[in-house]
Amino acid sequence: MTLREFFRTTYRPLKLRGRSPNTARLYDNLFKQFDKWLAAEGIAAEGCIEHLDELLLARYLEHRAATRSAYTAEKERSQLLALARLAWERRVPGLERMPTCPPGVLPDRVPTAWTAEEMQRLFAAAGRARGTVGTIPAGEWFQAAIQLAFETGERIGALMATPVGDYRRPTLTVQPTARKGGRRGRVYSLSESLCGRLDRLVGHGYPMLLPWLQEPTHVYHRLGVILKAAGLAGKRIAFHQIRRTAISQIAAAGGDPVAFAGHANPAVTKRWYLDPRMAERGPKPHELLPPLDSSGQGPDRPAA
Numbered sequence: 001m002t003l004r005e006f007f008r009t010t011y012r013p014l015k016l017r018g019r020s021p022n023t024a025r026l027y028d029n030l031f032k033q034f035d036k037w038l039a040a041e042g043i044a045a046e047g048c049i050e051h052l053d054e055l056l057l058a059r060y061l062e063h064r065a066a067t068r069s070a071y072t073a074e075k076e077r078s079q080l081l082a083l084a085r086l087a088w089e090r091r092v093p094g095l096e097r098m099p100t101c102p103p104g105v106l107p108d109r110v111p112t113a114w115t116a117e118e119m120q121r122l123f124a125a126a127g128r129a130r131g132t133v134g135t136i137p138a139g140e141w142f143q144a145a146i147q148l149a150f151e152t153g154e155r156i157g158a159l160m161a162t163p164v165g166d167y168r169r170p171t172l173t174v175q176p177t178a179r180k181g182g183r184r185g186r187v188y189s190l191s192e193s194l195c196g197r198l199d200r201l202v203g204h205g206y207p208m209l210l211p212w213l214q215e216p217t218h219v220y221h222r223l224g225v226i227l228k229a230a231g232l233a234g235k236r237i238a239f240h241q242i243r244r245t246a247i248s249q250i251a252a253a254g255g256d257p258v259a260f261a262g263h264a265n266p267a268v269t270k271r272w273y274l275d276p277r278m279a280e281r282g283p284k285p286h287e288l289l290p291p292l293d294s295s296g297q298g299p300d301r302p303a304a
Contacts, residue, residue, distance in 0.1 A: 010090065012027075049094035050094040060076075113244050119245060123147065143197060151190055154186070154188070158178040162174055170190050174188070244275070
């Protein structure tokens with residue numbers, strides 16, 4: 001049995017019922033990448049249950065960590081082991097034993113956010129985007145999408161899955177089915193300028209607030225062109241950087257970043273989203289330490 005068939009007939013109905021469609025999309029991307037690696041290694045054209053072998057998984061995850069990131073490899077390890085666990089529980093033919101695949105070492109990456117000036121450059125570059133999105137000028141679409149992502153701090157997948165009917169000026173409701181986890185909806189209050197941009201999009205008559213008629217992943221390619229024009233291109237820089245920036249900017253302004261992000265655990269906000277250059281409060285270490293320069297150059301502190 002192929003992994004795709006097992007996912008479609010067994011895993012998704014049993015484990016992902018009621019979850020966001022984006023979760024299924026992430027599994028589909030996993031299958032594409034696993035198939036590609038198996039083919040390149042001359043093992044098989046498509047991943048099957050028998051390929052949930054711990055040595056094969058270890059080799060694949062080593063490849064993903066080297067070509068993508070340790071975080072991508074860890075996410076896919078969790079997905080593959082979840083599939084293997086259910087296949088083992090249901091005694092699916094082809095799986096001789098439950099694979100053991102310990103987690104990799106993840107570097108404790110420091111979150112970084114854009115400054116207000118960098119966000120303004122991004123927004124200006126978006127307005128100069130060429131082409132169209134359906135019948136909508138690309139500049140209008142991307143400026144509306146960027147401003148909406150910035151004001152709400154919401155994930156782009158949830159915003160693109162929101163129908164026009166959930167926008168009632170000046171509020172936007174993002175339903176649980178569109179959001180990560182699929183359990184809690186959010187209601188956002190929008191600025192007058194953003195409402196004006198959204199009103200123009202709605203006027204084109206599409207059923208979705210941010211209509212996208214191409215492959216969902218193509219939006220990241222289009223954004224990449226805008227980022228390059230704004231001088232902000234870089235590895236792993238995409239719409240999620242806007243969410244990280246909005247959360248960090250809220251903290252810098254004295255707001256509640258945890259509530260804004262919608263996180264149940266403040267540690268998640270701090271570890272993955274808060275740029276310490278914006279979020280840290282109180283005096284800096286160099287302001288507390290005594291000067292080393294005997295001439296007196298340094299922090300204005302009395303000698304201890």
